[in-house]
Amino acid sequence: MTQMDVKIEAGTTDLAGLVRSYAADPSGDALRELGRRADEVSVGAFGDGDPAAELEAQRFLYEVYAHRILPPWSPHWRNYTHPAIVDAHRRVGDAWLSRDRAGYGAGLEIPTTPEAFGRWATEVCQTHASGVTHPLFDFLAERATFAQLRDFLGQETPFDIHFGDLVALLLPGIHGGQKIELAGNFWDEMGNGQLAGTHRQLRLDMMERVGIPAEDYLSNVDGYWLEELRMANMYFQTSSDRSLAPQSIGMLQATELVVPGRLERQIEGWRRVGLTEGDMHYLLEHVTVDVEHAEGWLNHVIAPLAATRPDLLPEVAIGILRRLDCALAVCDRAMHDIA
Ligand SMILES: [Fe+2]
Ligand SMILES: [Fe+2]
Incomplete structure (x- = not known):
């Protein structure tokens, strides 16, 4: 079971x-x-x-x-x-x-110029233990069975399935270049206007292909790990309260920076157990778009904020750190429960 x-x-x-x-x-x-x-x-x-x-x-x-x-x-x-x-x-x-x-x-020290903060954020994300170097990703790529890959994908549903809505929650009241970047990210979530290409639909298609019930994230929530609910809640919390928007911006930056490498290993695993490229359109899509999103987010959302309101950068940094540590807890739990 x-x-x-x-x-x-x-x-x-x-x-x-x-x-x-x-x-x-x-x-x-x-x-x-x-x-x-x-x-x-x-x-x-x-x-x-x-x-x-x-x-x-x-x-x-x-x-x-x-x-x-x-x-x-x-x-x-x-x-x-x-x-x-x-x-x-x-x-x-x-x-x-x-x-x-x-x-x-406590004791958080971060650079306060746009360029230096961007370098700090990128380095913190790329060197964090929740990244692709976590043993979970070797396991998923090289040894996991179909059922184990499915269980991990299933566990990630509460956050992933809401991603487009979480970006949407961040849109109101932000304008100028930041709005354009947010809207571009949201439009990618919306499949650039094609229903079949919306990221939610792509995920639902992959879930159906591998046998994950589509409605579990609403009607069978007690099957999710504490760590995955914490992850979803963290994004809901920071994107539905405007005073926490700086944290939300940090969390989304971290997501876009760390996701592509981790996904590549899962794609290797799924390919090894027989999925076709078409079956994993959802994963393949994010390997490409998230690299662009990460750069756009850093240059067009975080850099302008750093230039005008460096006093908010500690909150952005807390968002990044909360998110990364939450992802690490998920990886550790997955290794413990799935592998
Ligand atoms: Fe997406
Ligand atoms: Fe993205």
Whole structure:
């Protein structure tokens, strides 16, 4: 049985269970318990470093983010607009953010000119342990079975499937050259106007080809690793709150810089177990476009910010570092659980 097959029945007493039971029956008393439990879980997860509490926190954060982004006509939509839910969700997210800001911000020294910051960001991303030198990528390229490659691709769904929407969330209120770069990246996500070429559709096609259920990221969330939910939530958190846009910009920079090399190894693996180039259009597409995105993002989004608001660069750097360490935790978990 794979991770994705395991269905852990979440009790209605955990945060995600409470919020789901509220969506099913708003007249019940789930909301009264929600606020109290949110604070308790926040302390356990982000104060005491308890992995079980963090899993509960990340499942709750994801449950609300992933459903709140849907329109009411989606069959998966759940009404999570109640102020008590918004408030509990915000408090859990804030506890996580303060812990990470304190951790990454302490002693952080970064260059403050556009060129030097760009060099710093590129070097930090290229030398990070989550990159292509992580043993996971040799494993995926050289030894993983079809099922193991599939399990890894399946686990990456909660973040990957939302990527276009996460870029879209960053668009409002940003103008000039930065808008053009964001819009160009978004337009690539949109298949340059061709539905069949949208990155979401390409991913769904590949998922269907290898046997990953398309709706698991909304209806079977308890099969995802803590580390993958953390990754998706990190992007949701920073791209849906404008005050965190600098972190979001840093995270997206890191994504575009590190993804191509890691994908090349997965492509080798998939080819070895029999997939054709057409079957992995999704992966092949990102090897090329993300190299351009990384350069464009650095020169047209981060450099202008560095030139006008160097005081925001520590936040950009925290975004980069949070994202890289999150990716490393995913790699370690994958090696432990899949390999
Ligand atoms: Fe994409
Ligand atoms: Fe990209």
